[in-house]
Amino acid sequence: MGVQQLFNPAEVSEVWREGVDSNLISPSNQTEREQLTKIKPDSVNKYWSWEGFWHYITKTNDNLAYEKYVLIGAKYQDKYPRFLDILGNNNIAVDFWTTIHGIHLKNYLIDYKKLDLTKISKLNFEQVASYWKEYTSYIIAQRIPPDPNPADFVDISGNFPAIKMNEIDVNKIRSLVLAYAQNYINQKASEAKLGIDYYVVTKEGIDISSNVDALKPLLDNLTEPKYLDIIIKTKQFSSILIGESNGSIKNSRNYDPEKVKDLSKIKFNNQKFNFAVFSIEEMKNWIIKYINLGLKKSGYTDLVFNKDYGISINDIPPTDENHNNVLGYFNDEIFSDFLNNLERSKKITIVVYANDASDLSEGKTEFVLENYINGDKPDPDPTNSTNPVDSIEPNPNPTNPTNPEIPTWGDKKYLRWLLPVIIIPIIGIIIEIIWFYFRFKKRIR
Structure with missing residues (x-):
């Protein structure tokens, strides 16, 4: 799959390509595809590539070499629209800052031009x-390093x-939703x-912060x-977040916060095994x-x-x-790739x-599985x-399941209640001793 590139055969002698990581270097565990390779065009001089992150070296007939880094694949297409298509429309120019172009330029203005978000x-x-012309010319002239993954931005997409x-x-309702959003975002940033x-x-x-009627x-x-x-949307000029998260509010008469x-609250442990011994069905069942x-x-x-969880x-x-989460994010294609280590x-x-x-469950939890070739084989x-x-x-x-209200000595809430009971009488005794001391001293005089 990928992108076709057309070069003039009268000017280009050869094209080389290798896979790179986000630091623009070759990964230590390169696949056969990612190794530095001289690639050949098809019958109409088009060069094709798989999706991924690639370093291209184009050599011309006058013995010069031109290098570029290219992101190829469906997940990048929506993030890299043509710059002038966005910026040329004054009605949507503000949306420029939420694109990858805008994030690159925003980083450049903050790091090199020392502009704060108010000035931007x-x-x-x-x-x-x-500024965009200046930024791109500096990249081409290698006066500043390329930054394929703009730093310090947390993507909240999902x-x-x-x-x-x-x-x-x-x-x-608004208070509960905003509190949830704050907790959800603060877990990421x-x-x-x-x-x-x-x-x-x-x-x-x-x-909804400024218009509560939207919740009626x-x-x-x-x-x-x-x-x-x-x-939950990112502000255009945020220096921390990008992307947006989608969800819903459910107001149900059958919802009971005491029973849901x-x-x-469940914290699953991450697991690392050599899962390659499993079939897809065995992996799912595990x-x-x-x-x-x-x-x-x-x-x-x-x-x-x-029914209650997925x-x-x-x-x-x-x-x-019907507001049931659809199935399909647990499919064979993902597991087929995962099991090949x-x-x-x-x-x-x-x-x-x-x-x-469901009115019986809420929230989510997650954990990571690693298929490690040198790991133990799982049961x-x-x-x-x-x-x-x-x-x-x-x-x-842990709380006592038979009597959860009884505190334990390790319970901080219990200690907070107990400390005043101990400290207040001690303070009273100290004050009384000081009072008697000065009264006795007065009588001696």
Whole structure:
């Protein structure tokens, strides 16, 4: 797959290509495709390439060599539109800063021109175009190093599970949603701030921070749950975040915060084995059993797979018209690639998420599996009592399941209550001793 490039055969003598990593260097564990290779054109002098990150060396007939780095593949196409197509439209020029072009230029202006975000936001069309020409000319002349992955930006792109509640006041709904968004973003970038780096909008683009009326459709939930699609969007001039996250709010009369099972409270352990010995079906079954073991240890045995919760790879799948998360992010193609570790180790992120339509579960949790060629071979059954796999991290302060209200000595809340009981009488005794001392001293005089 990939991109075709047409060179003039009268000027170009040969073209070489090698795979590189994000640091613009050849990876130590290159595949056969990634090795430095002289490539040949087809019958009409077009050069084709697989998707990936490549270093091209084009040698001309006058003994000069031209080098360039190229990102090829479907996941890059939407991020690299033609610069003038975006910047040339004054109505959407502000969206330029959310593209990869804008992120590159924003980094350049901050690092080399020492402009802060306030100054960048005030640049007009002509100034931005001028800075862009300067930036690209410096890259071509190698006066500044190329930066294929702009530093210090956290990509929040993806889906989040429905924010579930049972509320009758739109202000309370807004508070819960913004608190969720803050926690969700701060797990990715702790320094990001609402209103400066990101904001929450409906699918129509209404900012719920300034327009609480946008949440009113959630109130009519007497007969059925009400849903509202929302987006956590990056602010154009954020120096921390890029991308956007999609999800929804669910207001249901059947939601009980005291009974719902929060999957985010389960902390699964990452696992590293030589999974290449498994077939695709054996790999899927191993993951399902491993997750069931963690749910059982957490007391979540009443949750039903593909009804109350789902399992996917790398992201939460979208929902259908009934607000059930669709299946398909747990497919054979992904596992086929993961199980082949002959060239290098492979990693996948397993996501355990609450089904949006369920009132019994909420949140999500995730863990990483690594297929390591020199790792131990896993037991086909992770629940095997003779060779168990530790599925979840132990709770440092477990509660007593028969009487969870009774505190333990290791409970900080209990210590906070106990300390005043000890300290206050001691302070009283000290004050009384001081009072008697000065009174006695006065009598002697």
